[in-house]
Amino acid sequence: MSVNVKIPTQLRAVTEGEAVAEVQGTTVAEVLEALYARFSELRPRIADEDGLRRFVNVYVGGEDIRFLDGLDTPVADGAEVTILPAVAGG
Amino acid sequence: MPPEALRCKECKTEYPLDARYVCERCFGPLEVKYASRSGADADELKRRIQAGPHSIWRYADFLPVEHPSSALAAGWTPLIRADRLAAELGIGELWVKNDAANPTHSFKDRVVAVALARALELGFKTIACASTGNLANAVAAHAAAAGLESYVFIPSDLEEQKVLATGIYGTNMVAVRGNYDDVNRLCTELSGEHEWAFVNINMRPYYAEGSKTLAFEIAEQLGFQLPDRVVAPIASGSLFTKLARGFEEWLEAGLLEGSLPTFNGAQAEGCAPVAHAFRDGQDFCRPVKPETIAKSLAIGNPADGPYALDLARRSGGAIDAVSDDEIRDGIRLLAQTTGIFTETAGGVTTAVLRKLAQRGDIGPQERVVAVITGEGLKTLECARGTFEAWEIDPNANSFEQARERQLTTA
Numbered sequence: 001m002s003v004n005v006k007i008p009t010q011l012r013a014v015t016e017g018e019a020v021a022e023v024q025g026t027t028v029a030e031v032l033e034a035l036y037a038r039f040s041e042l043r044p045r046i047a048d049e050d051g052l053r054r055f056v057n058v059y060v061g062g063e064d065i066r067f068l069d070g071l072d073t074p075v076a077d078g079a080e081v082t083i084l085p086a087v088a089g090g
Numbered sequence: 091m092p093p094e095a096l097r098c099k100e101c102k103t104e105y106p107l108d109a110r111y112v113c114e115r116c117f118g119p120l121e122v123k124y125a126s127r128s129g130a131d132a133d134e135l136k137r138r139i140q141a142g143p144h145s146i147w148r149y150a151d152f153l154p155v156e157h158p159s160s161a162l163a164a165g166w167t168p169l170i171r172a173d174r175l176a177a178e179l180g181i182g183e184l185w186v187k188n189d190a191a192n193p194t195h196s197f198k199d200r201v202v203a204v205a206l207a208r209a210l211e212l213g214f215k216t217i218a219c220a221s222t223g224n225l226a227n228a229v230a231a232h233a234a235a236a237g238l239e240s241y242v243f244i245p246s247d248l249e250e251q252k253v254l255a256t257g258i259y260g261t262n263m264v265a266v267r268g269n270y271d272d273v274n275r276l277c278t279e280l281s282g283e284h285e286w287a288f289v290n291i292n293m294r295p296y297y298a299e300g301s302k303t304l305a306f307e308i309a310e311q312l313g314f315q316l317p318d319r320v321v322a323p324i325a326s327g328s329l330f331t332k333l334a335r336g337f338e339e340w341l342e343a344g345l346l347e348g349s350l351p352t353f354n355g356a357q358a359e360g361c362a363p364v365a366h367a368f369r370d371g372q373d374f375c376r377p378v379k380p381e382t383i384a385k386s387l388a389i390g391n392p393a394d395g396p397y398a399l400d401l402a403r404r405s406g407g408a409i410d411a412v413s414d415d416e417i418r419d420g421i422r423l424l425a426q427t428t429g430i431f432t433e434t435a436g437g438v439t440t441a442v443l444r445k446l447a448q449r450g451d452i453g454p455q456e457r458v459v460a461v462i463t464g465e466g467l468k469t470l471e472c473a474r475g476t477f478e479a480w481e482i483d484p485n486a487n488s489f490e491q492a493r494e495r496q497l498t499t500a
Binding site: 006008009010011013044045046053054055056057059062064066068082083085086087088089090 | 101111112114116117118119120153220235270271272274275277278279281282286290291294325326327328329374376377381389392394395396
């Protein structure tokens with residue numbers, strides 16, 4: 001299962017400048033683990049011991065995973081996963 | 091007390107004062123850090139304020155810009171003693187801060203003026219925003235006045251009045267098929283790809299500081315005194331938390347004495363992620379899909395929700411939600427007791443004020459300030475069907491007959 005993950009500018013320093021990363025995974029959790037495996041400095045930036053940090057939003061096909069099944073949300077082949085900071089707006 | 095840096099509210103990492111809003115280490119929000127104000131000469135500060143212009147720029151010593159000016163002035167709106175509304179609700183002393191009296195008729199002129207001033211200093215030529223309506227209005231107008239290009243992104247189902255009052259300024263208006271949170275997500279993505287100043291995204295630390303001027307004005311208009319309680323609406327939670335920050339900065343600078351007022355937040359039932367987190371004792375907000383007439387407050391994923399919760403709790407306040415019917419009643423109540431016609435957000439604030447009074451939360455000696463953030467002409471639909479005109483022929487007899495009918499049915 002190949003998935004495209006869009007990386008926000010704030011994280012590209014730890015993804016060797018890559019704006020989109022193609023990884024394997026069938027759930028959001030697996031996709032993130034695959035990302036952490038490729039970019040070792042990524043995990044502490046967006047995750048803590050309880051899961052994702054509270055100012056990190058993750059979307060699958062444009063929908064916030066908190067409206068889906070959170071980290072267990074299934075990800076279809078070719079799906080687009082987006083990581084974004086949660087501090088904009090208002 | 092110049093600004094020194096941008097600092098992460100979570101992990102305290104510091105960054106230079108440029109166009110950034112997220113901590114690269116922990117993804118926390120950045121805010122402006124100033125040099126310490128303790129030991130400041132309060133009398134001198136007060137003199138400088140009182141000698142300043144009748145706009146937000148009289149508070150330049152507390153704002154993160156080097157050149158405090160804007161083509162379109164903002165702020166210095168009336169603080170009105172609302173004795174009739176106070177009597178109606180059984181409140182001892184009530185004031186209404188009428189921020190509809192801004193150039194584009196909402197408090198957003200304050201935040202946009204600050205963000206735009208800083209954007210010009212940083213060399214931006216284009217400004218943009220994700221908006222529930224009022225912000226788009228302000229960005230389009232301030233950009234026009236300053237001669238900048240602008241892009242405003244709004245949900246496509248916005249009130250017609252807000253759309254028309256924004257488009258007239260000649261902005262690039264982008265109506266997104268989705269709700270505000272969709273618009274916000276899109277703009278957060280776009281902000282990484284375009285060299286634009288998105289006022290509430292990459293300029294957010296500066297933008298948010300503009301809301302402090304509401305607190306400064308309230309305190310100054312009360313004669314450099316604090317209210318006991320503030321009732322204000324919550325959408326993202328930015329205004330709510332920055333009101334407190336404004337009071338705290340003046341306490342630290344010695345311009346005010348006493349302690350932080352009690353903070354009451356107001357949300358619409360149809361979009362109440364912060365009120366529900368407050369009720370449930372949680373320190374984070376579960377996002378919701380908004381469904382309310384209060385579109386200017388329809389942010390289902392509030393960025394400053396955790397900080398708004400913290401403020402309500404540490405100040406001894408609360409965050410309450412009211413139904414759409416209560417919002418319409420609130421608009422009418424404010425109009426009929428103060429002469430101020432507010433939009434739905436002000437209806438939310440007034441309805442929550444009434445709820446607090448009915449619940450007995452407000453002490454008889456308290457001085458209360460209700461923050462009215464926008465203008466009723468922007469959400470006219472809410473007034474429709476709430477009254478009837480007497481249609482008559484143009485003669486005195488017809489009028490007297492109509493009046494007779496009215497008196498017998500009343």
